[in-house]
Every structure is written in C-alpha cells, then in structure tokens.
Amino acid sequence: MRTLGSNLETSGAADLTAAEVALTELVASALLGEVREPAGSLTGVQTAHFRRVAATIDARLSDPDLALALIARLEGLSIRYAQKLFEGRGESFSEYVRQQRLEHCRIDLADPNHAHESVAAIGQRWGFRDQSHFSRTFGATFGMSPRQVRRARSQTEEAYPLRGKPDGRKSAAARPAPMLRAAVDRPPTARARERTDHWHLPATAETVHWGFFSRSLPPVLRVDPGDSVTVETLTQHAGDDWQRMVAGDSGAESVFDWSPEHKRVDRRGAGPANASIFGRGAGEGFGVHIMTGPIYVRGAEPGDVLEIEFVEIRPRPSAAFPGKAFASNVSAWWGYQYHDLLDRDAKRETVTIFEIDMRCPAAARPLYSYEWQPQTDPFGVVHATIDYPGIPVDHSKVSHRDLSGSGVRIPARLHFGCIAVAPREADLVDSIPPGYFGGNIDNWRIGAGAKLYLPVAVQGALLSLGDGHFAQADGEINGTGLECSLTGDIIIKLHKAGEVCPAFLRGLNSPLIETEHSWVIQSFSHPNYLRDLGSNAQSDVYKTSTIELALRNAFRQTRRFIMQTYDLTEDEVLSIMSLAADFGITQVADGNFGVHATITKAVFGERQHSQRTARP
Incomplete structure (x- = not known):
C-alpha cells in the first residue's frame, strides 16, 4: 500500500485492481489471524510487476487454457522473467493460478447467490475441466470437500432482503443484474x-x-x-x-x-x-x-x-x-x-x-x-x-x-x-x-x-x-x-x-443478410442511435424514428453495397436500384423503424463479386 501511495499518479488500472484484491485479502486474513509473509523476496520493481501480472491473471482465471506465455506477452515481459517473479515468492505460476481458482470456488460455494449452481459448474467456471480433479485438489487444500463447504453454508444461511424486491423477497437469479463482469472472465x-x-x-x-x-x-x-x-x-x-x-x-x-x-x-x-x-x-x-x-x-x-x-x-x-x-x-x-x-x-x-x-x-x-x-x-x-x-x-x-x-x-x-x-x-x-x-x-x-x-x-x-x-x-x-x-x-x-475478405464486407456498419438467391440490405431510422442520439439515446430513439429516415438510410446503404460489391458506377447502380431492388418496411414496432432492400443476385448475371479484396 505504501508503494501504491507513493506512485499513485503513475499507477495504472492493473495496479489499482491488484491493490483492491490485495487489500481485501489482507483484511480478511488479518481477521482470521492468518497473516503470512510469502516465502522468498521481491524488489520494489519486481513487486510492482507482479501486481500487474496478478491483475492480468485474475481477469482471465476462468480460461482453462491460461498459460504463463500469454500473461507474459500481455504484460510485455519475457517468460523467464515472469517465472522469476513467481520463484521470488516461493511458488510457481501453476501453483499460484490453482490457488486463486480454488479461492474463487470457495467463495462461490459459500455464496447464497450461487446456491442453484452445481459444484461442477462452479469448478468449470473457474477453469477446472475435470470435476474429480477439482474435488480432490479442493479437499487437499482446504481440508473439506466442495459439498461440505456448501452444506456448512446452507446450515448457517440467513435470508437478507434485497433492494427492489417487494416485501424483501429474495431473488434466485442466475446472474444478478447489477453484477456484470468483464466479458472474458468466465468460461x-x-x-x-x-x-x-x-x-x-x-x-x-x-x-x-x-x-x-x-x-x-x-x-x-x-x-x-x-x-x-x-x-x-x-x-x-x-x-x-x-x-x-x-x-x-x-x-x-x-x-x-x-x-x-x-x-x-x-x-x-x-x-x-x-x-x-x-x-x-x-x-x-x-x-x-x-x-x-x-x-x-x-x-x-x-x-x-x-x-x-x-x-x-x-x-x-x-x-x-x-x-x-x-x-x-x-x-x-x-x-x-x-x-x-x-x-x-x-x-x-x-x-x-x-x-x-x-x-x-x-x-x-x-x-x-x-x-x-x-x-x-x-x-x-x-x-x-x-x-x-x-x-x-x-x-x-x-x-x-x-x-x-x-x-x-x-x-x-x-x-x-x-x-x-x-x-x-x-x-x-x-x-x-x-x-x-x-x-x-x-x-x-x-x-x-x-x-x-x-x-x-x-x-x-x-x-x-x-x-x-x-x-x-x-x-x-x-x-x-x-x-x-x-x-x-x-x-x-x-x-x-x-x-483478405470479400469486398462486400468492406466497411460493414450495419446488418447484412445473404440468402441463396438474394442480398438483403438492412437499415433503420438510426443505424447507430447509441452514438448519434447522445446520452438519452435509449429513450430518444423511440421519439425520433420515422420511415422516411429508415428509407433514406436503406437507399444510401444499398447504393454503396452494389457499387462496392460489383464495381459499378453510381449511375449504373441508381438505374438497377429503381428497376430491381425491392424496398420494404421491415417493422414499425421496435422503436428504431426498419427498412430493407432486397435484390436478387441474378440481376448481375455473369458479373462476379468485385475481385478487389480489402479489410472489413
């Protein structure tokens, strides 16, 4: 904490994440009378590096294929140097990861919010592929099996009223809404x-x-x-x-x-x-x-x-x-x-x-x-x-x-x-x-x-x-x-x-539908209302959508799509659109009205997709 305090202005998100975890664990360990210094020693610089490594590992604990090489690459370290960080603490990378995963499993097993989940599902969530291996490792580490931890929790569980539930009712939601996590943190x-x-x-x-x-x-x-x-x-x-x-x-x-x-x-x-x-x-x-x-x-x-x-x-x-x-x-x-x-x-x-x-x-x-x-x-x-x-x-x-x-x-x-x-x-x-x-x-x-x-x-x-x-x-x-x-x-x-990818995917910024015989170019009143309508976008989209806007956007997207896909001029495309592209109202029920254009591939006869390829 002293190191963090003296370097607060230059600390990154990974430092703060590691500090949050370390402080929580320190308080919990102190209350349990189990504060222990890890074997070995690290310099101040190595300690800072290890904190960043620890935060990166913590964000990816759920990945069963987590490897030291990946962590080292993400943190810009050599694999050998990363190994030395763990050796300085008297442990290996695999031992550290296993212990962190087991701690997360123990927390979830004791958490009433996860009572509906099986022991196997909790182990799998934190990177344990094999249930029997998970149970053996858990028992060897904590002196009791995962099921015993769960039973101990259920014997002492109390009902706590949750905010927003009428009359203090509990919700057994699988994923409590306020507790959204990073998109890569669970298997x-x-x-x-x-x-x-x-x-x-x-x-x-x-x-x-x-x-x-x-x-x-x-x-x-x-x-x-x-x-x-x-x-x-x-x-x-x-x-x-x-x-x-x-x-x-x-x-x-x-x-x-x-x-x-x-x-x-x-x-x-x-x-x-x-x-x-x-x-x-x-x-x-x-x-x-x-x-x-x-x-x-x-x-x-x-x-x-x-x-x-x-x-x-x-x-x-x-x-x-x-x-x-x-x-x-x-x-x-x-x-x-x-x-x-x-x-x-x-x-x-x-x-x-x-x-x-x-x-x-x-x-x-x-x-x-x-x-x-x-x-x-x-x-x-x-x-x-x-x-x-x-x-x-x-x-x-x-x-x-x-x-x-x-x-x-x-x-x-x-x-x-x-x-x-x-x-x-x-x-x-x-x-x-x-x-x-x-x-x-x-x-x-x-x-x-x-x-x-x-x-x-x-x-x-x-x-x-x-x-x-x-x-x-x-x-x-x-x-x-x-x-x-x-x-x-x-x-x-x-x-x-x-x-290299097909030309028709270049710069794609809206849904595109392809069937066996047709292209369907899909558009809306506001193709990106979340960006374009500001801080109140999710309410304003219902107020500002019109078929006219959706048709105009569908026209522009279709013109661009045909020109790009078949390498035709604007004048050629405008003629084709008026004669062979069917514009239809997709829906007027969803707040952001939809208009689509359907054009059969046969219109272009023997003409192939543009041979030019580009990045999406």
Missing part, C-alpha cells in the same frame, strides 16, 4: 460438447439474459470460428399460455420461475434494477426479449465481421401436449394499430394462441384468443396492460374465443427476430431497438439457409439469439410476430480485419 456454463466442433447451448436460467445486451455480460459459451452450435431459445410470451408453453419444460420452468417468494431471472430489461420508478419489476420499462447467450467467439475483435449461418430452425415441442408446439401473437399497445382501431374509444390488447403440428410444421392455425385483462403478478403488482415481460396469465380472468374452426392457416417463416453482438457504446442496452449490432431486426428472411453478417464491436463479439418467430410479415403491424420458442443450428464464422 462456458451449462454446455455439452457433442463433437469437436459442435456445441449444444440449452435455454435455462443460467444461460439466458432477459431484455438487454451488455458488453460486460459473462459469456455462457466459448467457441472457435467455424464451430457449429445448437441454440435453444424461449419466447418471452410463453406466459400467455403457461400450460402449453411452459409447464413440464424444465428449461422454460427455470427461466419463468416466479413465485411470491422469489423470481429466478430477476432483471428483465435495461431499466432500473430496483423497480422504484414504474413499480413493475427489475429492469422495468426497457427491453423484453429472452436472449440465449452470450457466445464468446475466440479471436473476434472490433473491426472484424461475424458471419452466422442458419442451417436449420425448428419449433420447441410442448412438454404437456405431445406432438404439438404453440405460439402467441399479441395486438399490443406498442403496435401501429393501437391508436387507429375502428372504435377508438375501446383501446384493447388481444392475445391469440396458435397451434403447430410437429409432424408437419408448415403452418400454424389459430386456437383461441382473449382480450387482456389486468393481471396480478406473483409479487402482487397489477398490470393493466402488457407492460412487463413474463407475466403468467391467469386464464380465470380472461374470456376465451374459440378460433379452431376459423380455417385460417399461417405459413411458416421460422426465424429469430433478435440476433445481436454486444454494442460497445453502453453497458446496458435495451433489447428492443435494433441497430448496427443487429438486435431486434425482425426480418423473416433470416431463416434456414440464410447468413447474417454483423460488425464486431467488442472483444469476443458476445453473440446472443432470441425472440423466436414461427412467422412474421413485413411491417409487424400489431407489434409482435408469431412468437414461438425455437431451436436453431448455426455455424459461426469470423472475417478478420487485416486479412
């Missing part, structure tokens, strides 16, 4: 690797985040470019019919778990966590989508382009109704129709539940509908409108209208409405307005066989998927698509800045 959780390059990511309370994106959200899965992933997603509208879309489904039940005593996934949105402004719930007011992820892509850095190829998408079967899947469409207060009803004095929100036959999921048929009536959530808050996601509807308070004999059939257009990498501009970003990072694009063309290109904004990209739609039309006119829990098989690829 994957709840994952199962089936082949060397294929992963399965289930949708559970431990693998989803609800209503927001964040550059600081710990990843639940790490993959290499070229890996494929089966991603499960859940619709935020499953509570519209609990029996059909939640009951008996362990993953869905964990995510929607909400009783008078606790709420498993507490934060639902990018708003205030203490629920004190509107009184709706943690995260209230901003963001609604259940997102599975984030997925950390090794090697992805700002300036790169992430490619997501959608191989197959399928509905999530109902657990309670074998052979069936279900979806919900809501004519909501945020829809285009709400202030233009035939009876303008009879404002209403209507929920329509659709049924899908899993034997032939080519279409969905309406089953029944009901008009929303005020619903009381498990914490006792009354919701006169659909103003907070995941409210379990009490069907004794609504009247069903049978639609099973209507003869209507909605053809399948399975796609994920919300696909995003983490934005760089803010730590908590509302999941509703889309932008350059993707997000709530709501374009049905991103289905099986399509590719989506997104510019990477943060290290690892941090890809998340959700908002499954069985179908949606351009416009999304009543505020929602046919909201359905979906599972998708995707392949994740990376186009590096500084390496």
Whole structure:
C-alpha cells in the first residue's frame, strides 16, 4: 500500500485492481489471524510487476487454457522473467493460478447467490475441466470437500432482503443484474460438447439474459470460428399460455420461475434494477426479449465481421401436449394499430394462441384468443396492460374465443427476430431497438439457409439469439410476430480485419443478410442511435424514428453495397436500384423503424463479386 501511495499518479488500472484484491485479502486474513509473509523476496520493481501480472491473471482465471506465455506477452515481459517473479515468492505460476481458482470456488460455494449452481459448474467456471480433479485438489487444500463447504453454508444461511424486491423477497437469479463482469472472465456454463466442433447451448436460467445486451455480460459459451452450435431459445410470451408453453419444460420452468417468494431471472430489461420508478419489476420499462447467450467467439475483435449461418430452425415441442408446439401473437399497445382501431374509444390488447403440428410444421392455425385483462403478478403488482415481460396469465380472468374452426392457416417463416453482438457504446442496452449490432431486426428472411453478417464491436463479439418467430410479415403491424420458442443450428464464422475478405464486407456498419438467391440490405431510422442520439439515446430513439429516415438510410446503404460489391458506377447502380431492388418496411414496432432492400443476385448475371479484396 505504501508503494501504491507513493506512485499513485503513475499507477495504472492493473495496479489499482491488484491493490483492491490485495487489500481485501489482507483484511480478511488479518481477521482470521492468518497473516503470512510469502516465502522468498521481491524488489520494489519486481513487486510492482507482479501486481500487474496478478491483475492480468485474475481477469482471465476462468480460461482453462491460461498459460504463463500469454500473461507474459500481455504484460510485455519475457517468460523467464515472469517465472522469476513467481520463484521470488516461493511458488510457481501453476501453483499460484490453482490457488486463486480454488479461492474463487470457495467463495462461490459459500455464496447464497450461487446456491442453484452445481459444484461442477462452479469448478468449470473457474477453469477446472475435470470435476474429480477439482474435488480432490479442493479437499487437499482446504481440508473439506466442495459439498461440505456448501452444506456448512446452507446450515448457517440467513435470508437478507434485497433492494427492489417487494416485501424483501429474495431473488434466485442466475446472474444478478447489477453484477456484470468483464466479458472474458468466465468460461462456458451449462454446455455439452457433442463433437469437436459442435456445441449444444440449452435455454435455462443460467444461460439466458432477459431484455438487454451488455458488453460486460459473462459469456455462457466459448467457441472457435467455424464451430457449429445448437441454440435453444424461449419466447418471452410463453406466459400467455403457461400450460402449453411452459409447464413440464424444465428449461422454460427455470427461466419463468416466479413465485411470491422469489423470481429466478430477476432483471428483465435495461431499466432500473430496483423497480422504484414504474413499480413493475427489475429492469422495468426497457427491453423484453429472452436472449440465449452470450457466445464468446475466440479471436473476434472490433473491426472484424461475424458471419452466422442458419442451417436449420425448428419449433420447441410442448412438454404437456405431445406432438404439438404453440405460439402467441399479441395486438399490443406498442403496435401501429393501437391508436387507429375502428372504435377508438375501446383501446384493447388481444392475445391469440396458435397451434403447430410437429409432424408437419408448415403452418400454424389459430386456437383461441382473449382480450387482456389486468393481471396480478406473483409479487402482487397489477398490470393493466402488457407492460412487463413474463407475466403468467391467469386464464380465470380472461374470456376465451374459440378460433379452431376459423380455417385460417399461417405459413411458416421460422426465424429469430433478435440476433445481436454486444454494442460497445453502453453497458446496458435495451433489447428492443435494433441497430448496427443487429438486435431486434425482425426480418423473416433470416431463416434456414440464410447468413447474417454483423460488425464486431467488442472483444469476443458476445453473440446472443432470441425472440423466436414461427412467422412474421413485413411491417409487424400489431407489434409482435408469431412468437414461438425455437431451436436453431448455426455455424459461426469470423472475417478478420487485416486479412483478405470479400469486398462486400468492406466497411460493414450495419446488418447484412445473404440468402441463396438474394442480398438483403438492412437499415433503420438510426443505424447507430447509441452514438448519434447522445446520452438519452435509449429513450430518444423511440421519439425520433420515422420511415422516411429508415428509407433514406436503406437507399444510401444499398447504393454503396452494389457499387462496392460489383464495381459499378453510381449511375449504373441508381438505374438497377429503381428497376430491381425491392424496398420494404421491415417493422414499425421496435422503436428504431426498419427498412430493407432486397435484390436478387441474378440481376448481375455473369458479373462476379468485385475481385478487389480489402479489410472489413
């Protein structure tokens, strides 16, 4: 501490991080009467270097492949010198890392916030691949097994009321909203690797985040470019019919778990966590989508382009109704129709539940509908409108209208409405307005066989998927698509800045969709509203978006894309756009209105992509 005090003006973030950790450990050790000087000695300069090394290690403890060579390179030291720092303390790099990991595991095992996690998951989070090795090492170090530490905690655990929970109720959220960490500080959780390059990511309370994106959200899965992933997603509208879309489904039940005593996934949105402004719930007011992820892509850095190829998408079967899947469409207060009803004095929100036959999921048929009536959530808050996601509807308070004999059939257009990498501009970003990072694009063309290109904004990209739609039309006119829990098989690829890549990715600053036969250039009223609208961007975007702005931006992006991709002049491109590019309204439901341009590749005949290659 004296060294830090005398060099405070020149101390960096790594010094301060190491000091924070050291001070906390010093106080804890002093209280336990266990203050010990490490064997060996270091000079003042070596001590300063070791502090920086320790901070770098601490930020990457979760990486099971952590190596001394990486730490040395990051700190600009030789490997031999780094080894000497540990030798001066009478230990090795591997011993130090193992001890730090074990300490973190012991803290998590004794923390009630991690009571829902398995011992294996905690060990894996801090870099222990093998559970039996973790248990043996833990027992040898602390004289008791991980399970004994957990049992000791549970025997003395007391209930502490948490701020923002009605009546002091505890939340068993897997990731408490205020505790966001660096995007690389945790390894994957709840994952199962089936082949060397294929992963399965289930949708559970431990693998989803609800209503927001964040550059600081710990990843639940790490993959290499070229890996494929089966991603499960859940619709935020499953509570519209609990029996059909939640009951008996362990993953869905964990995510929607909400009783008078606790709420498993507490934060639902990018708003205030203490629920004190509107009184709706943690995260209230901003963001609604259940997102599975984030997925950390090794090697992805700002300036790169992430490619997501959608191989197959399928509905999530109902657990309670074998052979069936279900979806919900809501004519909501945020829809285009709400202030233009035939009876303008009879404002209403209507929920329509659709049924899908899993034997032939080519279409969905309406089953029944009901008009929303005020619903009381498990914490006792009354919701006169659909103003907070995941409210379990009490069907004794609504009247069903049978639609099973209507003869209507909605053809399948399975796609994920919300696909995003983490934005760089803010730590908590509302999941509703889309932008350059993707997000709530709501374009049905991103289905099986399509590719989506997104510019990477943060290290690892941090890809998340959700908002499954069985179908949606351009416009999304009543505020929602046919909201359905979906599972998708995707392949994740990376186009590096500084390496040769296709010309059409040069300078990519907005989502780009490619299908087998067409290009779809996607734009919005504000392509980067987080940057362009200032400190109040996440509220102002709802006030300032227009179709005119979205069309103008789509026109400019399409002109640039064709000129760059096919090496044509502006005059040539303007003619082609007017004759062969279909401009359509993607959606007017998401705060940042969307317009896209679709142009078939056949328009360009034998003309190949520009042979010029460039950095993204």
